[in-house]
Amino acid sequence: MTSTPPDTTGSPLEEMAAFRMKIGGMSCSFCTATIDKAYGRIDGVFEVGVSLAHEEGLIKYDPSKVTPEKLRRTLEDMGYTYRDPEKLRSFDEDGAELRREGGRLVVAATFTIVSLLLMLFGQWLAIVEIPLMPWLLLTLALNTMFVTGWFVKKMAWASLRRGILNQHVLLEFAAFAGIAGGFLGLFVLDNFPVGDFFAASTLVTTYHILSHYASLVVRTRSSQAVRRLMALRPDTARVIRNGEEIEVPIDDVVAGDRVRIRPGESIPVDGTVEDGVSAVNEALVTGESMPAEKVPGDEVIGGSINQTGTLVVTVTRVGDEAFLSQVAKSIDEARSLRPGVLQVVDVVLRYFAPTVLIFATGGFLVWTIVPALVGDGPNWNRALLAGLASLVMGYPCALGMATPLATIRGGGEAAQRGILMRSGEAFQVMGSTAFIVFDKTGTITRGEPTVHTVLPAAGVDPDEVLRCAASAEMNSEHPLARAVEDEADARGLELLDTTAFESHTGQGIEATLDGSVVLVGKPTWLAAQGLGLGALDDDRERLEN
Template sequence: MTNTNEKFHTKIGGMSCSFCTGSIQKAILKMDGVQSVNVSLSHEEALIQYESNKVKSDQLIKTIKSLGYTVRDPEKLKTFEEEAAEVRKEKNRLFLSAGFAATTFGLMVAMWFDVMFPWFKWVAMTLALVTVFGTGWYILKMAFASLRRGILNQHVLLEFGAFGGLLGGFLGFFLPGFPILDFFAVATFITTYHILSGYVSKLVRTRSSQAVRKLMDLQPDTARVIRNGEEVEAAIDEVQIAEHVRVRPGDRVPLDGKVFKGESSVDESLVTGESIPVEKGIGAEVIGGSINQSGTLVFEVTKIGSESFLQQIVRHVEEARALKPNIIQLLDLVLKYYVPGVLGFAGLAILTWTFGAWLMNGDLNGSRSIFATLAVLVMGYPCALGMAGPLAMIRGGGLAAEQGILMRSGEAFEIFKDIKKVVLDKTGTITKGEPEVVHVLALSGYNQNEVLQWAGSAESVSEHPLAQAIVNQALDENIELEDVEKFESITGHGIVAKIGEDMIRIGSPRYLEEQGIDFSEKQKEKEDLELQGRTVVGVARNDKAIGFIAIADTLKEDAKEAITRMKEAGLEPIMITGDNVRTARAVAKQVGIDRVMAQVLPNDKAENVRKLQQEGYKVAMVGDGINDAPALMQADIGIAIGAGTDIAIESSDVILTGNRLGGMMDAYRIGKVSYRKTVQNLILAFTFNGVGVPLAVTGWVHPVWAMIAMVLSVTTVLVNSFGGKVLSGSKDTKTKKAS
């Protein structure tokens, strides 16, 4: 039988750290016929490539579910209400478990003040059992499923500690010297802490990406199809290739096709990111989701279903999510060695007080062996280690929010320090994304204000973006506009307007020259403007040329400064755009960018980012449009301009509210310093755990002292995270002030 390679794409719920992604990958890769597994923690998705003659998709689903995770179709997105319900469920579980932990703590405090009743131990035992086998049952199932496959992760370590606490508590009923209450308390506390960690993780990811849904909303549900000479409204999925579809002004193009009849200007910003409409005539291609503006078009359908542009974008967004490189966070890297280390010390405690004691004095010290082993497992639970990263990120996230920056994932904090390439979309990111008049060139007998007055008056009744740019410039310069008596739009060429006794023509210089108007004066200046990437329109009054108006998408106020800061920080800025090479290079030159990728389609943007990653670079992508979504999803850090489209925002890890590009470097600085704070926290936390675990092997560490050490380590990490000016004094800030 011939091997058939297929892809299985799914959403996975319940992941909390890279241990989870590692557990899923290991389990799936052990299955015969699986070729590759990509699991994204940030977006809770997996993309599995497999041979369908050896393994089936339902087997893949069964394996993932057996590990304790949930599986669902990535295209069937949860509603906000469903996600909110899940968060409430986790919250209720946490409150219940926290109530058990608080009650247990109250019993311990009473015991410390010599208030002890016989029923205390029975209450502590009940609370511990209910916590471990009740609210924490899902953790137990995940730990068992992982252990059964030989996978050691945080769930396994938790259950070793929890069962160690339960065992110690039960032994206390029979062996003198075993602190019953303390051991049961440990089982309750560490399970509750783990539930807390899960709740925080769920809260961070509570809004699953809505990018796919919003993309599909761009495609109309119906199309006006011409059948047997009549126009009928048909559902999109009923339209066939080669059928003719009519699109009226203001309508969204329903499907991909080729113009059969008519002329119009079409807003294709979802493809190129460019705000200036594209003129369409017979034979020109139109894309589903773009907006028809001025004229009526009849086009022949050339692509339907999965081959259409929007469906391809959906697929690229989905695959980019799953193919996005996983970031092994520092904490998870530590835990990778820490978990086996703790279990190793637990084994050493058993050997020391059994075989070792027998060699030394011929006596197997069983009770000491059990006590020491349980103490190691209790002391070994990485409470402070688990809080080291989140606390630093919470602090960094708060400071970022104060500067209008929203950090949506923990990975963003840790990966910023490794970023070497910054890929920037042009329109809406480096530039404002709106056409503006940048130069008025008056010909003999006229001045700039007169050219603007005639042009602004004629264009005042037009809704074309270039027309609006001319009108806005005239109004900004307090030029009084005249009333238009007659107006005609010549699709794809320009306009004709009658103002009083004068006829004003505005359009491309080439078209006006074809109408017999001489635009030979100042041709060199006009060509220079075009070489700078400007769109130049000619203005004529009564068939006599009176001037040129150059229109362009202008730079953001802080764009050049932001690019300079990137270079000073050792980052290479790369411009990527769907616009033409000439315009792209002109804009890049203005801001100081050397490397330009022009005329790049949305799916190719993601591919270009992926190539940089394959070369070994960590890549940040900054964008704002629909066409940027796959690349934002693919990048190690996707950064969306907050004034951009919802789809770009949903595809990103960091959101810069407003239009300020400089916020990217502020996020970079905060991310780097937050990472340093995380390292400090891990060192402090590991000092307690790293010293405490070996000491516990001696059998002299009482569980009470183990818990006191845990409290002290958490307090130290908390103070270090929030005390003082945590994120001040970075090199980037100093550089900026010095400049």
């Protein structure tokens, strides 16, 4: 994020207004710096803040000198797009933008590949003689620059006329240098690599389009992490009011409401269980694959899955205080963290573009002035190649993209997996981490229960125990029932027909198999039914611990 400090000279703070906007089209730290400079030069703008991670800008200004319309128009004149900050983009809109930019990249990449093939077979290897090859390469270069890459021209001109040197300006210097060199070779200089210069123009423009697309993919996927997380929460909730159950939008639920959640539904709110017993999948919160048994008085978290019984929950937290909202906020914070190395990159980028232009100009002058001074005359071939090489090799988008996009992507990916970064330095130290201490084993499991061991009583076949348990669990909705069935299926066991079934929520199940009653459940419940584990109890405790 870049930020211009406030300058309130001659304007009291109470007169400041704020203009917030979503910005489309940014790709690296150069973009944030460009927008920052453009607004900072407007009379009446006091403070500018631009975030690449959030694709947002916040402008503080004097409304007597500047209007929101002018601020919006300035952004669009720079070649970026304005979006309403209050409107959340849909996945379809993201997909449409990715397809549009991806199509532009495919066209540019095709032009580049054709140019390289022409150069490879027609000039470098001299396998075939291609008629009018320089003109074919010129056509490809002009199409790449002025059709596919026209949006870059607009952004470069908008920056240049404001006196701002950035990656767009450097790209256009390189692209036009290639075109100029090619034309000099066609009409002025002899034995000049015309095709190389035209192909260079095509290549650098395509590389910029690739950088733009890569940045868009990373930022889009990272921002979608927040929306996927919030999508875990249902849009509506069944609220019990005045003795009646009504379905209301989730935003209308308030603390103190009583909400009913049926088996298989996502829990829409944070709250306390008032009535009912159920198993709840809280892997989102704890990382534990085992569902947690919930009884009256226990807390539940919005976004977790109610699996077996019906619950009535009293709402305790809503809106920004809810767990999912807090995690979404942490994801956003993680995406915008600024490790020390990124601050160094920002400092380097301030001087990078002018330095590249100085070196390119210097290379050109050395090969024109020095040979002339010694009596050999200007070496135009080397001069043009030196200048173009400096511009092409000095293209800065990779430098401006690498660190911030890695931070954005890393923060989003980590948060989706329940790892919340609390400081920018965390990204730097993770690479040198030698040991990690976990506070609970659930965070390093596969995320789903499986059968590890079958302990039968003396003289009983383990497969028979598993077959009876899986047959009884066929009608159960409990996730552990699926694990038992999967293990029986993996061993190729044929299950028995169930003639009666009863579920004891939070305790176990009772089923009748071939006339025999089979109970599967918690040890305490089995003991209450007069079915103690006896000698197996020690083995159970050993395996559990």
